[in-house]
Amino acid sequence: MSNNQQLLLRVQSMRFEAQGIVSVELVSPTGEDLPAFAAGAHIDLHLPNGIVRSYSLCNSPQERQRYVIGVLNDRNSRGGSRYVHEQLRVGATIPVGAPRNNFPLDETAPHTVLVAGGIGITPIYGMLNELRRLGRSVELLYCARSRQEAAFVADLPLDVVVRTHFDADAGCAPDLRASLAGVQASTHLYCCGPTPMLAAFEDACAALRLPNVHIERFAPAEPVVAMQGSEYECQLARSQKLLLVPAGKSLLDALLDAGVDVDHSCREGVCGSCETAVLDGVPDHRDGVLTKAERESGATMMVCVSGCKGRRLVLDL
Template sequence: MKSETAAGQAAELEVFLKQIRYEGRNIHSYEFVDPAGAELPPFSAGAHIDIHLGQGVLRQYSLCNPPSERHRYVIAVLRDEKGRGGSQSVHERLRVQDRVRISRPRNNFPLQPGARKAVLLAGGIGITPLKSMVHALQARGMDFELHYCARDAGAAAFCRDLEEMLEAGRLHLHFDDGDPSRGLDIAGLLDGVPGAGTHLYYCGPAGFMAACAKAAAHWPPGTVHCEHFKAPERAAGPAASTTDGRFRIEIASTGQCLDVPADRSIADVLRVAGIGIETSCEAGLCATCKVRYLSGEVDHQDYVLDATDQQDYLTVCVSRARSELLVLDL
């Protein structure tokens, strides 16, 4: 059964798990198709889907196949023993021929129109959204280079699929054997002024993300794009919201006012009040719970909305208030 959105489109899809393939150490790819063989909803490079894993577990995984393919969705999952359990559930529970409930594709990490060249940096399993970008860039005939960082060849997924890029000089593999000093010199690569129309895209683990952000700090605004798999740890410091962390929200359509305690999210308070808001990551990474606000000063705390979006929207899973009241367009 498919749930419907207000526009009549299926908000969720039931797909058939056609194939599981070994891609690297602790990495499997999963190919989903329509159970009846129909085309799946289109997606663009950088998009992800939510996968329902049962018992209330919902996780986001980037699509890594060419966006031109309408017959399948492919994701790759690294089993993370130190994670929240989602990747372990995928590896242990999903089997070929399973029916799996997923969301329609959403994209918070798109290729930018009008760019002349793309520099892509992948750390480990961060290759997944960038692989889809590579397919799209190749189809457009656009100039790009991909730097893929991993511990060793056994930990690098999709090397066979990307082999022709290696031969063409577009793919650069960097294996450090666990010693970052032996890997890619990210600061050196991104040093200097990038060429006109050059955009940077990067994705990977926390340390890799921090290194890329620092190295690209001097790049022109609007040319650097990234996607986090996990929310970075926040530096300790004084709360950015109201004095004691509490604030109020007002529902614009009804005038209803609700108190948001310091230890509860806006999403939690809305749920208790019977106001349904779809959430997914609960960490400010996916924008599933993006809501327009009409007044008030927001302490955003998300990692997905850009500066333009933040002028009108907040994510109810992590956003707080710097003012005493936020008015939500609900």
């Protein structure tokens, strides 16, 4: 399914972190160090039920012997998180993709504000501890529906500013514009959480004219249609193949049907695993990973959801 480097890792431990949330510790069965990662990175779990899901790493990048992820038992699960909670067990070995990072942390920022919503705490928790380790100025705003559903809340540090907002206690959703008022323009802000919270965060930052804004999505902001209404050609530079992508078919499916081994996972344009270099043509970007500048450059595209604005694309495949 993927030509991304895969590791066969053992489930070393599973721990209850909050209502509906478990953490999973993965290690090499032979005790070897694992590939390095940076705060904000995620890994793909290739689950025995055939589903591939991406989960953020929440432990320290200094820990080379293990990966730790947090998994919410999503009520709308399509089989990934439900499998982890109901069937994955300590001692099992599963294929895991090497870490990738679509949510990189600027460790040189003069000040950083981290905003987490629910299970969005997983990459944010790793960022918080990494900035503390580096002695950087950082604060956290942690929002959840209730304290009982807030993973790692008991482990939050006492040496930085930590604010929490629990809807059940406050009787309302957080007012992010009020919470971020007074933040300096040089501050870098990061948010991970459900789609409505990300939208509110982006709106608040825009209203406050804060330029250094970073988000990570678990799901597309709106339903994505990966198929186009017209056909186009796709030239593969390395394999010397010429594909016709017909109307009503996604580029990813056309590539897979042609026997091209393409990294992919979410099929929603949010995990970044299918990012592919574009050598010619204008992509029709529909993903939730690339920045505006990256989209305008046209240098890469997410082939799982994106298409072509013209009649021809040339990809580095």
